[in-house]
Amino acid sequence: MELTAVGKRYGRGGRWILRDVQLAAGPGELVRIAGANGSGKSTLLRLVAGIERPSTGRVVRPGAAAYVPERFPPALPFDAASYLLRVGRVHGLSEAVARRRSGEWLDRFGIADRAGTPLSRLSKGTCQKVAVAQALIAEARVLLLDEAWTGLDPGARAVLDEAAAERAAAGGTVLFVDHDPARLAGRTSAAYLVGADGGLRPAQEPPEAVDPGGPVMEIEVDVPDGAPLPERLPGAPEATALGGTAVRLAVPAAHSDALLRSLLLGRPAVRVLAVRRREEER
Ligand SMILES: Nc1ncnc2c1ncn2[C@@H]1O[C@H](COP(=O)(O)OP(=O)(O)OP(=O)(O)O)[C@@H](O)[C@H]1O
Structure with a gap:
């Protein structure tokens, strides 16, 4: 996904919301877009989604993007399952796959x-959760999350954290905006700030939110063909070769579920040999 010299203003003579924006993000990237209120974060995501056209410059994306807008229109005449099925079909999924994935995400979000x-009758x-699920079922090459965590309960927020990390681990490109500066801390590959002048510049990532002295989980996996594991895995695990094609990955316990899920769903296909809590004295 690449933006080259992108500028955006709404209407002729309007102020330039974005100016000369360069942004490139490849497979496996999880990218935070930050900026003050009204700076143009949503505009940037809408340009990547293809919902808005740039006033100047070029937006290139590898296929259709899946997008969770800041405001989801709930006044559609569908129930949750048939809405998700329709969105899945729009994304080119077969009815069976769309149904299966819809069911899986409704289940993961506990609804x-x-x-x-x-x-119209849902809280x-x-x-x-349905707004988020409609974007996740697509398993799109580009996933755009505009304040998608807002309004979710803590459990669902954690599911979405994992889902975003999984999409990146599976080779997707994920761009997100969230008011919590610690959102996905330690898992992002880059962060950018939209400035008041419309420019986009690299931003400092907040430090890892997890207590480094906290419990550590060890996950041992076998990668049958010896293929390298993805560079960016949830929790930035410390890897130790165990001989043959086995590897031990150590991560803060807070990231172990996400790591396990991305190992099981991602590429290369791995076999999990053991999952255990690291002994204190080791
Ligand atoms: N469709 C539109 N027509 C005209 N102006 C718009 C439109 N959409 C956004 N704007 C203006 O563009 C500017 C940037 O808006 P945008 O929603 O992209 O910012 P944001 O950084 O996402 O803001 P927030 O953090 O408040 O969501 C704002 O001044 C907004 O009023």
């Missing part, structure tokens, strides 16, 4: 029992 409820939080 499988509301699959048949009209969107705001449940509706937001």
Whole structure:
């Protein structure tokens, strides 16, 4: 995904919201877009999504993007399951795959029992879970999350954290905006700030939020063909070769579920040999 010399203003003579923006993000990247209120973060994501056209410059993306907008319109005449099915079909999924993935995400967000409820009758939080699920079922090469965590309960926020990391681990490119500066801390590959002048510049990432002295999990995996593991895995695990094609990955316990999931769902296909908590004295 690449933006070259992108400028954006709404209407002729309007102020330049974005100016001469260069941004390149490849497979496996998890990128934070920060900036003050009204600086143009949503505009940037809408340009990448293809919903807005740049006033100047060029936007290139590798296929369709999946997008969670800042505001999701819940007043659609569908229930959650049939809405997700339709979105899946728009993304080119077969009916069977769209149905299966919809069911999986409704289940992961703990709302499988509301699959048949009209969107208009869902609570705001449940509706937001559907808004997020509609983007995740696509498994798109580019995933755009605009304040997608807002309105979710803590459990669902953690599911979305994992989902974003999984998409990147599976070779997707993920761009996100969130008001919490610690969101996905330690998992992002880059961060940028939209300035008041419309420019986009690299930003400092906040430090890893996890207590470095906290519990550590060890996950041992076998990579049958000896292929290298992805460079960016959730929790930035410390890897130790165990001989043959086995590797031990050590991560803060807070990241172990996400790491395990991305190992199981990502490439190369690995076999998990052991998962254990590291002994204190080691
Ligand atoms: N469709 C539009 N037409 C005209 N002006 C717009 C449009 N969309 C956004 N703007 C203006 O562009 C500027 C940037 O808006 P944008 O929503 O991209 O910022 P943001 O950084 O995402 O803001 P926030 O953090 O408040 O969500 C704002 O001044 C906004 O009013």
